[in-house]
Amino acid sequence: MEQISPEFVPVKAGKSKVAHGSPIVELKNVSKSYDDHMVLKNMNLTIYNGEFLTLLGPSGCGKTTTLRMIAGFETPDSGEIIINGTNVASLPPHKRTVNTVFQSYALFPHMSVFDNIAFGLKMSKTPKNEIKDRVMEALKTVKLADFASRRPAQLSGGQQQRVAVARAIVNKPSVLLLDEPLSALDAKLRFDMQEELKLLQQKLKITFVLVTHDQEEALSISDRVVVMNDGVIQQVGTPRSVYEEPANLFTAQFVGDINIFDAQVVDIEDGNVIADVEGYRCAIDNKRPMSVGETFKLLLRPEDMRVEKLSESPDTIGLLVGNVLIKTYKGATLDSTIVLENGKQVLASEYFDEEDEDFDYQVNEKVSIGWVKGWEVILANEND
Numbered sequence: 001m002e003q004i005s006p007e008f009v010p011v012k013a014g015k016s017k018v019a020h021g022s023p024i025v026e027l028k029n030v031s032k033s034y035d036d037h038m039v040l041k042n043m044n045l046t047i048y049n050g051e052f053l054t055l056l057g058p059s060g061c062g063k064t065t066t067l068r069m070i071a072g073f074e075t076p077d078s079g080e081i082i083i084n085g086t087n088v089a090s091l092p093p094h095k096r097t098v099n100t101v102f103q104s105y106a107l108f109p110h111m112s113v114f115d116n117i118a119f120g121l122k123m124s125k126t127p128k129n130e131i132k133d134r135v136m137e138a139l140k141t142v143k144l145a146d147f148a149s150r151r152p153a154q155l156s157g158g159q160q161q162r163v164a165v166a167r168a169i170v171n172k173p174s175v176l177l178l179d180e181p182l183s184a185l186d187a188k189l190r191f192d193m194q195e196e197l198k199l200l201q202q203k204l205k206i207t208f209v210l211v212t213h214d215q216e217e218a219l220s221i222s223d224r225v226v227v228m229n230d231g232v233i234q235q236v237g238t239p240r241s242v243y244e245e246p247a248n249l250f251t252a253q254f255v256g257d258i259n260i261f262d263a264q265v266v267d268i269e270d271g272n273v274i275a276d277v278e279g280y281r282c283a284i285d286n287k288r289p290m291s292v293g294e295t296f297k298l299l300l301r302p303e304d305m306r307v308e309k310l311s312e313s314p315d316t317i318g319l320l321v322g323n324v325l326i327k328t329y330k331g332a333t334l335d336s337t338i339v340l341e342n343g344k345q346v347l348a349s350e351y352f353d354e355e356d357e358d359f360d361y362q363v364n365e366k367v368s369i370g371w372v373k374g375w376e377v378i379l380a381n382e383n384d
Helices: 063-071 113-123 128-141 157-169 187-204 215-221 239-244 249-254
Strands: 023-034 037-048 052-056 078-083 098-101 175-179 207-212 224-229 232-237 259-269 272-277 280-284 295-300 305-309 320-329 333-340 345-351 366-371 377-380
Touching: 023 063, 023 207, 037 063, 037 207, 037 232, 052 063, 052 215, 063 078, 063 098, 063 175, 063 207, 063 224, 098 157, 113 128, 113 157, 128 157, 128 187, 157 175, 157 187, 175 187, 187 207, 187 215, 207 215, 215 239, 224 239, 224 249, 232 239, 232 249, 249 259, 249 377, 259 280, 272 295, 280 320, 305 345, 320 345
Parallel strands: 052 207, 052 224, 098 175, 175 207
Antiparallel strands: 023 037, 023 078, 224 232, 259 272, 259 295, 272 280, 295 377, 305 366, 320 333, 320 366, 333 345
16 A cells, blocks of 8 residues: 555544644654564654654554654664654664653662652763752652652552653653553543643643554544554544544544445536445535546444434435344444345444434334435545
8 A cells, every 4th residue: 555645634624733833753764674574664754843643553553663763772774763853763762852651661660659760860860959859840740749759569550650651751851752551551540541641741742652552542632643554654634634534444444433335426417426325326425526437435434324214105315224233322322233235234323312203213123324415435446
């Protein structure tokens, strides 16, 4: 697959955009291989001062390797890694203005919280009085000022994670790198720490670069998301643009649930595109020039779908028709799986209104499925 330019940020009218600062990290034509296996393929990426950027993708996509090369723990086979205007590709970690928070936290078990945080400052021969002030400032920032004398084993997982963050920020890095730091936490604590990380980044006003495979985490705390697969950047954009305007099928399927329909243009009436969508005649928003006979993928998120009971004399022109397979009440939403006549399953998620009779359909009942024209995403068939 051809790599998509990191500057490509598809945004619908009205979508939020990120105001970019000056570049602080630039990866230019970076490649990396292990045992003849290409992990990163000619990667280009610009990270801006003061933003929260997340590298998102499945295991083995190259996101952690990218982070480790920015940190200096890996050396690229080719290309440049520029931090604050200087090519640091051949420099060791301690000569870069970045710090890393590891997945395992990597705290010294025999040291107090204070000494763990002070360790780097002592190694750099920082004056003692300055060490104390900076360590206590870092502890206050992560809300652990009263825990300075404790050992890591006396802390919860969330507290250990905050100590690891304090140890990184005490060195006043220009970039903080986070390698899946929340993966070991339970769901509730993980959610709380996501909020804390975002607030911390806003308070410190430094660049955060997070690695995660958790789509919800990436969408909830990032200014921009870099979607990666097989060593290649698939899309870069705001969380909203990546979710609502996926650039390709990989991004569409990896980031959240989505319905993907096979479609073909059958007519163009007064500039309106009429398409065969899984055997049903539907009007499609004319987002780009299309021609009769052209095939494409029509993408709609479950929350874009609108399900209604069929009347005794149904008018189903422009709608899909199927039978309800699963109906799940979730309080705020009603989630359904509907099977079309050709066997394709459609996911729908609607805000539940107990007074709306259209929500009174039952399992095995035949229903119609529509959507608001203009909400669809149209992608060319990748094999065309």
